[in-house]
Amino acid sequence: MAVGFFPPPAQAPFALVDANNFYVSCERVFDYRLRDRPVVVLSNNDGCCVARSEEAKALGIRMGQPFFEVRDLLERNRGVALSSNYTLYADMSRRLMTIIGQFSPAQEIYSIDESFLRFAGFEHWDLTQQGRELRARVLQGIGLPVGVGIGATKTLAKLANRLAKKHPDFRAEGVCNLLDVPAERQAGYLADLAVEDVWGIGGRWGAKLRKLDIATVADLQRADVARLQRQFNVVLAKTVLELNGLSCLPLEEAPPPRQQIIASRSFGLPVTRFDLLSEAVASHAARAAAKLRQAGLRAGLIQVFIATNPFQPEAPQYHPGATVPLSLPTADTTRLLRAARVGLRHIYREGYAYKKAGVVLLDLAPVGAVTGDLFAATRVGTNVTGPITDRTRPGTDARRERLMAVMDGINNRWGRGTVRYLAEGLAQPWQMRRARMSPRYTTCWEELPVASCFRGAREDQGGGQLAPGAPGAGHL
DNA sequence: TCTGGGGTCCTAGGACCC
DNA sequence: TCTGGGGTCCTAGGACCC
DSSP states (O other), X not given: OOOOOOOTTOOOOEEEEEETTHHHHHHHHHOGGGTTSOEEEEOGGGOBEEXXXXXXXXXXXXTTOBHHHHHHHHHHTTOEEEEOOHHHHHHHHHHHHHHHGGGOSEEEEEETTEEEEEOTTOTTSOHHHHXXXXXXXXXXXXXXXXXXXXESSHHHHHHHHHHHHHOHHHHTTTEEEGGGSOHHHHHHHHHHSBGGGXXXXXXXXXXXXXHTTOOBHHHHHHSOHHHHHHHSOHHHHHHHHHHTTOOOSOOOOSOXXXXXXXXXXXEEEEEOOHHHHHHHHHHHHHHHHHHHHHTTEEEEEEEEEEEEOTTOTXXXXXXXXXXXXXXXXXXXXXXXXXXXXXXXHHHOOTTOOEEEEEEEEESOEEGGGOOOXXXXXXXXXXXXXXXXXXXXXXXXXXXXXXXXXXXXXXXXXXXXXXXXOGGGOSSOTTOOOOTTOOOOTTTOGGGOOOOXXXXXXXXXXXXXXXXXXXXXXXXX
């Protein structure tokens, strides 16, 4: 069998810690008017609900549901909808991870609000008690509620975390340690959980598994691994082994090298003109280039894509992409902008209403690893007609790198877009909607929360409305 | 009217090589 | 008339995650 796993002595348990309704919880830390009422945080462009308070879930609002479908429902129930404030969430995440990391030397930051811990050498510790203390310390330190799941493998820790949040036996405490649950009771829990509750089983595979009479976690745990590997793939086979306590997924303490960097956005309004499309693509390329430099990488390829609105199938559809190789791996915004424009020119067609554009940087390599290209002058794009001319003169690289560093410095200090390329446009009428933004409470002096000694002083600033008129609301 | 963005991994199939 | 087998690399598409 082609499945590999990491057997004992690696018999150290895992914990999964994650914040409840993370984005909503972050907002609630700073605005007490958001407590005890339905709150949702919206995706970019104020499009979908990507985080929901328990009260919002109780109203039946689904994860990813379009905002326009729930707008009235929210309003009728004194609900609040907020644009996503990633500056705030990223800063809260950093603080959260620091506290979680104090509970084990082996930590993997898995997502913005999730962290795995591995407890090697903790044989004589009461891990359930550790979980309780972790929870208390996060709540006291930054005001976020978290759930803690503990199990023999990452997949079991994930499952335990789900029980910690949902199951009446654990919910009050917010901690579930499967290692402390007798086998018989554990079997009962697993028989009650749907197969889709397992980490790595989504809707498609869930439906396919149900056709094979595998409907619960217990069913999946008992399933024939070799058969599932044949009918699905090795990933599902590992999941089954993990459910049986065989650790196949190691803790990844260092993030693996990045494979790609994407920058893309939907437009606030449909765009048909080439010049506006070009502005948007330039803006995305500049953002991707900044991310690239931040990560200490250079890109060898840039992909450009544009797309019409898939939710209007009656309108003519078109979603092309072009790949443009760079003559030399680069992190220089000017070069990436130029290549992106070549790609866009190649795929643009008149007569379509475009709703989205983006760029992908690929073929990433650390700055130190880039070697010169002997044949730079003769290399030609594969997907794009004609060579990409590079007018950069030899010997100017150091100066350009310094220019990029200065630009990044200014934009980090004063906000993204403080210094930008004219190619990105000035008015930018294609920009996304972001009408319900809360202040950058923790990262901007002007937007720090103000403690008022007059109780209720902020009540009349718009409490009860959809957009909370907090200081800085609507700031772009 | 209004429907997100950024990632990863696996597999199948075609091109190409010897 | 008769027309192999095994390997690698690349890409597109599909699945998953938060």
